[in-house]
Amino acid sequence: MHTILPHMLKLGSYEAGIRPQNVREVIKLNQNENPYPPSPQVRGVLSKANWQELRCYPDPQMEELREGLAEVYRVRKERIFCGSGSSEIISLLFTVCVGHERRIAIPDPSFSLYASVAAVHQAECVKIPTRDDFSVDVDGLLECGAHAVMLVNPNNPTGVQLPLAEVERLVKHVKGLVVVDEAYIDFAESGSSAIPLIDQYEHVIVLRTFSKSYALSGARVGYAFANETLIAALEKAKHLYNINVLSQRLALAALSDQEYMKWRAALIRRNREWLSSQLRQLDFHVVPSQANFILCSPPPEGPYDARALYQKLMDRNLFVRYFEEPRLRGYVRISIGTDEQMKCTMDVIQDLFGE
Structure with missing residues (x-):
């Protein structure tokens, strides 16, 4: 058995x-x-690390890191969630907002982790083909009747960026959750972020990571911006100590060196x-x-x-x-x-x- x-x-x-x-x-x-x-600031934290701290649990609310993110991105810390890489946040969003036997939509091709996590949660994943030039078909995403739409912008593995006006059109007309994954936004010529949309729309969440532009893939720290209700729900669902003490310090040091x-x-x-x-x-x-x-x-x-x-x-x-x-x-x-x-x-x- x-x-x-x-x-x-x-x-x-x-x-x-x-x-x-x-x-x-x-x-x-x-x-x-x-x-x-x-950043050299990160190397400074490593060279001066207090190893005695490792015997103690880290701050489960990550107050310092969230305050640092709030200052850089001008978003209240109550609207910020930190996870063990954006991959943990993606999984938590399925737990909190999608569940099983509901439908999500993603462009095709896109970051395959979304389809993998959907399968783990027994959610239906509808793949909407991108156009011949790999641009995202917003109308196709809107017409498929999904409970949630997952958009990586700029997209992976194509590198194509959807203009912010089109992102907002998607958010405006989707009734369920819209995830805007901005893992690569710092490399875009036009770094127009969807973060301001959280002030107008309660069903949008914007994901970021320290893995790419901050060069901290090995530290596993991701973060997200959304309304307070959604952030509070993610806090309930996460593992208690989901980011270790050293990774929190490294992320804060990297963040301080914009x-x-x-x-x-x-x-x-x-x-x-x-x-x-x-x-x-x-x-x-x-x-x-x-x-x-x-x-x-x-x-x-x-x-x-x-x-x-x-x-x-x-x-x-x-x-x-x-x-x-x-x-x-x-x-x-x-x-x-x-x-x-x-x-x-x-x-x-x-x-x-x-x-």
């Missing part, structure tokens, strides 16, 4: 990018990690445009991106298709991302790295394509 719920036995696992064992000996551009180190974060984000934008330009010169199709990665496809007449290119790059210790989904089989996703990493990437690709 199985003790595991039947639907869980049938589920596949969420597939993250390959993590090579010898990370320092490869160029790892497959998980959209920040190629630059965190100048450093914006400087590094600008470098990533510059490298994104350089890599896009270089690939286009080789007749690659590059989807215009507003994130810290690009989605691109090799020229049809070239020696390698996307899957073969992915394998060839990996053979040379250069890890990018390949997806088996029908809309993405002709593409690879390349996270943006440092100047040196981008030059090495192009040197390999030019060698492969006979330049």
Whole structure:
């Protein structure tokens, strides 16, 4: 007799990018990690850490971190929730707002974790195809009758950003929950955030993370903005001590150095445009991106298709991302790295394509 719920036995696992064992000996551009180190303020916290604190429980309300977020984003701390990465917040939203046998809608393609979490909660997930240029079909999302809509903006894995006016149109006409996941917004040329929408609409929540622009993927800290009622519901559902004491301190230190974060984000934008330009010169199709990665496809007449290119790059210790989904089989996703990493990437690709 199985003790595991039947639907869980049938589920596949969420597939993250390959993590090579010898990370320092490869160029790892497959998980959209920040190629630059965190702020010196973060390193200062690590060097001065009081290890005695580890024997005590962390602040379950994360008062200091929420106050810091409130100051930077000019949102009352009662409207801020912190979780163990935005992934925990996503799961909690299904627990609090979706449940089982209800319908959510997501663009297709988009961040596959939303579909995975929906399956765990036995919620129906309707995938609304993006247009030929990968732009989000707002009308399609509105017409599917979902109880909740999950929008990643800029989208992952395409990098395409939906204009704020279209985000608001979606929010205005959806009656249920609208999640606007802004994990990559700091890399967008137009960083128009949906955070102000929480003042007008009680059913919208905006997700952010310290993993990307703040270079703290390993610390696992995410945060969200919404009305007080929704925030209070998330607090009831979360694990009591969901962010450890050191991660809270690291996130607060990173948050305090906005100048450093914006400087590094600008470098990533510059490298994104350089890599896009270089690939286009080789007749690659590059989807215009507003994130810290690009989605691109090799020229049809070239020696390698996307899957073969992915394998060839990996053979040379250069890890990018390949997806088996029908809309993405002709593409690879390349996270943006440092100047040196981008030059090495192009040197390999030019060698492969006979330049």
